[in-house]
Amino acid sequence: MADVSARERLESFSLLDPMTQSDPFAMYEAMQDAPGIYRMPETGFYIVSRYADLRAVLTDPATYSNKVDRASLQGPENAAKLRTYMEARGWPHIATLQRTDAPDHARYRKLVDRVFTVSRVREMGPHIEETAHRLIDRFVDKGECEFISEYAMLLPGTILAEEMGLPSDQVATFKKWADAMLAPASYVMTEEELLRNADIELEAQHHLASLFEERRVHPIGDWISALANAHGENEEPLSMAELQSIMSQLIGGGFESTMTAIGHALMQLINHPNQMARLRENPSRVKNFVEEVIRFESPTQGLRRRTTRDVELSGTLIPKDSVVIVRYGAANRDAAKFACPHAFDMDRSNAGLHLAFGAGTHFCVGAVLARQEIATGILAILERLDDISLARPLTEPIHRANFLTLPLRELPIRFRAR
Incomplete structure (x- = not known):
């Protein structure tokens, strides 16, 4: 009877509905209660929602390939038109890094790991903290701000733009480019909208191309320089198309998801004042707090895979060449893994077992930087602001419509300076 009820509940939801995208957790629960793997009627995509099933997919890249057209949501015809358009005017969306499988992935990962070292991120720590306080200086005396646009977006945006x-004052340009890079995977567009969006990405590509060429000859210590010169003495340097592809993934993964997590972090503190008080009293709790934020409202709700063969998962036969969506946001609220999964608890003992950064060989290369920016960003806010509350109720849906991520539309707050 429960299975029938779960199937009936699923029929009332759509992952393409902005209201469901903004608050997908009831749909996820129905997916997990229903037998097998949920197949989206609108797209034919198979949605993997249970923690154990996600682990099985993420740790078996031979069966669940990362080689998936990032514009697959647009349908085959428009995805092909986008490929042709980009190739004629800039660089095509070739497969690199997270969009490749072994052995190609190992080459890209090795080069990128030389750029994103733990020591390099630690070196960035003081600059991240200085940037956070500089942003707070702009609004601290006003007693209110729109937290997403005035802080959560600007903190990772400023670091990445630099x-x-x-x-640093051109973060708006950077955000426009980042949004364009993410758009084909995020929501369905008409052909005209898709190509208009491509023009913005092409603008970013040509900016990056000139920088990559310049930094190959005159490196200055930024990521562009490091990527352009990441190859060893006996290794092939990355081609311009490869550099463009890797950079678009670093921008997509390192900007929107971190911005979203910082916004969610403050929203949860406002919703749970006792936990905010405890974090103020003991800032060393911030590490586990960050893990719980990322678990609770996974900034990246899902990513795509493609089956390389017919495969059975949880009793469902998934045909070869099917698009599979690993739904991190669902797995991170799976009651089979996390007790009381819909409760936010910064002291949760297994919060760090979330899958928001993936698992296996494709574990997120920017995870260390993201955690640093979220922790530093929130501790700076608690150091400088007191009596933080919502300035007004949030308008539903509170998140921007997006198939793969969970970005807050806004977070208007009021406060007093400490």
Whole structure:
């Protein structure tokens, strides 16, 4: 009877509905209660929602390939038109890094790991903290701000813009480019909208191309320089198309998801004032707090895979060449793994077992930096602001419509300076 009820509940939801995308957790629960793997009627995509099933997919890249067209949501015809358009005017979306399988992935990962070292991120720590306080200086005396646009977006945006050779006051340009890179995977567009969006990405590509060429000859210590010169003495340097592909993934993974997590972090503290008080009293709790934020409202709700053969998962036969969506946001609220999964608890003992950064060989290369920016960003806010509350109720849906991520539309807050 429960299975029938779960199937009936699923029929009332759609993952393409902005209201469901903003609050998908009831749909996820129905998916987990229903037998087998849920197949989206609108797209034919198979949605993997249970923690154990996600682990099985993420740790078997031979069966669940990362080689998936990032514009697959647009349908085969428009995805093909986008490929042709990009190739004619810039660089095509070739497969690198997270969009490749072994042995190609190992080559890209080795080169990128030389850029994203733990020591390099630690070196960035003081600059991240300085940037956070500089942003707070702009609104601390006003007693209110729109937290997403005035802080959560600007903190990772400023750091990434600087690493891309843009002045820190050009974060708006960077955000426009980042949004364009993410758009084909995020929501369905008409052909006209898709190509108009491509023009913005092409603008970013040509900016990056000139920087990559310049930094190959005159490196200055930023990510562009490091990637352009990441190859060893006997290794092939990355081609311009490869550099463009890797950079678009670093921007997509390192910007929107971190911005989203910082916004969610403050929203949960506002919703749970006792936990905010405890974090103020003991900032060393921030590490586990960050893990719980990432578990609770996974910034990246899902990513794509493609089956390389017919495969059975949880009793469902998934045909070869099917698109599979690993739904991190669902797995991180799976009651089979996390007790009381819909409760936010910064002291949760197994919060760090979330899958929001993936698992296996494709574990997120920017995880260390993301954690640093979220922790530093929130501790700076608690150090400078007191009596933080919502300035007004949030308008539903509170998140922007997006198939793969969970970005807050806004977070208007009021406070007093400490």
